[in-house]
Amino acid sequence: xxxxxxxxxxxxxxxxxxxxxxxxxxxxxxxxxxxxxxxxxxxxxxxxxxxxxxxxxxxxxxxxxxxxxxxxxxxxxxxxxxxxxxxxxxxxxxxxxxxxxxxxxxxxxxxxxxxxxxxxxxxxxxxxxxxxxxxxxxxxxxxxxxxxxxxxxxxxxxxxxxxxxxxxxxxxxxxxxxxxxxxxxxxxxxxxxxxxxxxxxxxxxxxxxxxxxxxxxxxxxxxxxxxxxxxxxxxxxxxxxxxxxxxxxxxxxxxxxxxxxxxxxxxxxxxxxxxxxxxxxxxxxxxxxxxxxxxxxxxxxxxxxxxxxxxxxxxxxxxxxxxxxxxxxxxxxxxxxxxxxxxxxxxxxxxxxxxxxxxxxxxxxxxxxxxxxxxxxxxxxxxxxxxxxxxxxxxxxxxxxxxxxxxxxxxxxxxxxxxxxxxxxxxxxxxxxxxxxxxxxxxxxxxxxxxxxxxxxxxxxxxxxxxxxxxxxxxxxxxxxxxxxxxxxxxxxxxxxxxxxxxxxxxxxxxxxxxxxxxxxxxxxxxxxxxxxxxxxxxxxxxxxxxxxxxxxxxxxxxxxxxxxxxxxxxxxxxxxxxxxxxxxxxxxxxxxxxxxxxxxxxxxxxxxxxxxxxxxxxxxxx
Numbered sequence: 001x002x003x004x005x006x007x008x009x010x011x012x013x014x015x016x017x018x019x020x021x022x023x024x025x026x027x028x029x030x031x032x033x034x035x036x037x038x039x040x041x042x043x044x045x046x047x048x049x050x051x052x053x054x055x056x057x058x059x060x061x062x063x064x065x066x067x068x069x070x071x072x073x074x075x076x077x078x079x080x081x082x083x084x085x086x087x088x089x090x091x092x093x094x095x096x097x098x099x100x101x102x103x104x105x106x107x108x109x110x111x112x113x114x115x116x117x118x119x120x121x122x123x124x125x126x127x128x129x130x131x132x133x134x135x136x137x138x139x140x141x142x143x144x145x146x147x148x149x150x151x152x153x154x155x156x157x158x159x160x161x162x163x164x165x166x167x168x169x170x171x172x173x174x175x176x177x178x179x180x181x182x183x184x185x186x187x188x189x190x191x192x193x194x195x196x197x198x199x200x201x202x203x204x205x206x207x208x209x210x211x212x213x214x215x216x217x218x219x220x221x222x223x224x225x226x227x228x229x230x231x232x233x234x235x236x237x238x239x240x241x242x243x244x245x246x247x248x249x250x251x252x253x254x255x256x257x258x259x260x261x262x263x264x265x266x267x268x269x270x271x272x273x274x275x276x277x278x279x280x281x282x283x284x285x286x287x288x289x290x291x292x293x294x295x296x297x298x299x300x301x302x303x304x305x306x307x308x309x310x311x312x313x314x315x316x317x318x319x320x321x322x323x324x325x326x327x328x329x330x331x332x333x334x335x336x337x338x339x340x341x342x343x344x345x346x347x348x349x350x351x352x353x354x355x356x357x358x359x360x361x362x363x364x365x366x367x368x369x370x371x372x373x374x375x376x377x378x379x380x381x382x383x384x385x386x387x388x389x390x391x392x393x394x395x396x397x398x399x400x401x402x403x404x405x406x407x408x409x410x411x412x413x414x415x416x417x418x419x420x421x422x423x424x425x426x427x428x429x430x431x432x433x434x435x436x437x438x439x440x441x442x443x444x445x446x447x448x449x450x451x452x453x454x455x456x457x458x459x460x461x462x463x464x465x466x467x468x469x470x471x472x473x474x475x476x477x478x479x480x481x482x483x484x485x486x487x488x489x490x491x492x493x494x495x496x497x498x499x500x501x502x503x504x505x506x507x508x509x510x511x512x513x514x515x516x517x518x519x520x521x522x523x524x525x526x527x528x529x530x531x532x533x534x535x536x537x538x539x540x541x542x543x544x545x546x547x548x549x550x551x552x553x554x555x556x557x558x559x560x561x562x563x564x565x566x567x568x569x570x571x572x573x574x575x576x577x578x579x580x581x582x583x584x585x586x587x588x589x590x591x592x593x594x595x596x597x598x599x600x601x602x603x604x605x606x607x608x609x610x611x612x613x614x615x616x617x618x619x620x621x622x623x
Contacts, residue, residue, distance in 0.1 A: 037054060038072050038074060041074055041078065047077055051077050051078055054085070055085070061083075061085050066079065066083055069082055139164065139173065141160055141163075142160075142177065144160060145160035145164070149183060149187075154184040155507065155508060155511050159510075159511055159514060161181040163514075164177050165178070174204075175209045175213075176207075178200040179197070179209040179212060181197045182194040182196075182201070186216070186220075188503065188507075189500075190500045190503060191496060193500065193522050194216070195220045198213040198220075199213075202217060214233070218230065224489055224492045225488060226489035228486075228533065231253060231257055234253050235253070235257050248273070248281070249280060251273040251274050251284075252274050252280040252283065252284050254270045255267045255284060259287060271284040271291075281311075282308055285308050285311075286305070286308045288300075289304030289332070298339050298343070301335070301339060305333075305335050305336045306332070308328060309332045309336075313325050330362045330366075333353075333355050334366055336352045337350075337351075341369070350370055353366045353373065361398075364389070364398075364399045365399065365401065367386045367387075367389055367390055368386070368390050368403075370386055371383040371386040371387050371390075371407055372407060375407065380414055384412075387404055387407060387411075390404050397479070398476055399476055400474070400476040400480035400545075401476075402428075402432050402548075403552055405427070405428045406428065406559070409425050409559055410559065413559060413562065413563065415622065418563050418567050421563050422560070422563055425556050425559060425560050428552075429556060432549050432552065432553065434472045435473050435477070436550055438472055438473060440546055442458070442461070442542065443539055446458050446535075455533075455539060456532040458535040458538060460531065460535075462478065463478075481538060484537070494534075497527055501523055504520065
């Protein structure tokens with residue numbers, strides 16, 4: 001925040017995921033679990049549709065699965081249908097539900113998927129003259145593989161499915177093969193390669209397995225917090241294809257996409273269609289506040305942010321969801337405070353800054369901005385006290401706030417403490433000029449189109465296993481970068497991929513030797529894709545911070561010039577009033593405080609319960 005204030009509302013990169021019942025489910029022969037059925041029930045799919053889906057699935061339900069349905073409150077008709085299917089035959093496959101085709105252009109990662117190309121090429125080939133080469137006849141090996149999966153033997157099932165996929169003999173069955181291969185890998189906790197195979201199904205929206213694969217992708221994206229591919233795919237699905245209770249999920253995700261493309265009007269309309277009882281309502285309302293603010297509709301922006309802060313939300317016992325809601329409310333307070341600051345209503349701005357909890361990760365930022373509000377009201381000792389907390393060891397490693405140094409120098413400048421100002425500015429220059437030079441040099445390496453293709457190397461330079469060790473950038477800079485939820489999600493996903501590679505090596509020898517190279521190739525290809533995506537965004541953030549530091553360094557030079565000029569005036573005044581200094585030295589200053597206020601002199605040691613309560617008694621040297 002500058003001395004002249006700002007009206008910029010900082011974006012909260014919270015990512016929504018479409019719900020598990022995001023599509024009208026086709027009536028297809030598909031093995032269902034208790035979780036699958038309850039997902040349909042809980043997302044408002046009509047009871048008759050659920051019953052018919054169970055009936056045509058061909059699943060052989062165990063007593064445990066039926067008991068699970070009863071315990072979780074499934075409708076009686078659904079439980080009854082499951083009981084009837086403890087030994088039923090596969091009734092065959094129903095016709096797929098037509099869905100709008102997904103654009104087969106490049107993904108958001110802009111990297112062609114060689115396996116997708118391979119699958120397309122295989123689909124164009126004619127079937128060979130083998131025993132399974134009769135069009136429309138399901139290979140016996142596929143039925144056996146599905147049976148192995150249903151028997152909870154994922155190693156055997158995945159190996160058979162992989163061999164079917166590699167043969168390229170059954171292009172019309174590839175969606176089913178990929179779907180069950182994904183489920184088998186997921187059962188082995190190999191979530192990324194499972195997601196890869198679900199993606200192959202989703203890229204074939206004419207398949208009856210499309211509506212089943214998409215919720216599986218949603219589940220994995222929620223696990224990692226990374227929904228880069230999911231956002232692109234979901235945007236191609238017409239809202240009319242979703243059950244009523246799932247529309248809010250879709251509209252929220254479409255709103256995020258439109259906002260990312262700076263289409264604020266369309267984004268606002270999508271966010272406005274998110275129902276108040278939706279788990280995404282709070283996020284949508286926050287985004288609406290940001291949009292109103294950017295459009296200059298400040299009253300509407302404040303109203304939206306207040307709704308976010310005041311809204312009572314029931315959150316499941318999920319630490320990540322609880323933290324997300326708390327952070328959203330804190331950011332809503334910050335944005336209201338910034339709006340009032342921008343229109344120079346500093347008292348009201350201060351009130352909202354003071355509402356941000358001390359436990360919030362955004363509290364140091366709120367304190368720093370509260371320091372600006374006090375500075376604008378000439379409460380300079382309050383400003384210095386707030387900056388002292390921000391500078392404490394409790395926050396120095398986590399908070400990237402280079403502008404706090406400039407505010408401190410300006411405060412001392414207004415108190416005519418020119419020697420202190422000069423010392424602060426020298427320290428600022430020594431600390432941030434090398435950091436700025438490193439950022440400029442690094443970003444310049446990747447400015448060209450060829451350089452951007454190597455963005456994965458940019459990511460590895462600072463976040464890889466053999467990361468740069470001679471960087472002068474502080475830890476707080478990288479903490480700030482990784483607060484971006486999209487980048488944080490990619491980091492989590494990359495860690496999951498590393499774990500998955502270790503799991504592959506631990507499997508039985510035949511499975512590891514046969515499937516291992518194939519799965520590792522998927523992991524390596526996608527790892528580079530995600531690193532490149534993350535690298536581009538990291539470079540963008542580094543360029544933004546580089547420009548910010550450059551501006552601060554320029555401001556520091558201006559302040560230093562003002563200090564020199566002020567010192568000249570001060571020396572001139574003192575030379576004309578030689579007796580003034582001796583008179584001031586004889587003044588006995590009284591530091592007495594009110595009876596209800598205990599004053600403890602600061603001795604350089606920080607205590608957590610004192611943070612935020614420091615108050616300077618600086619008298620200043622102004623004449």
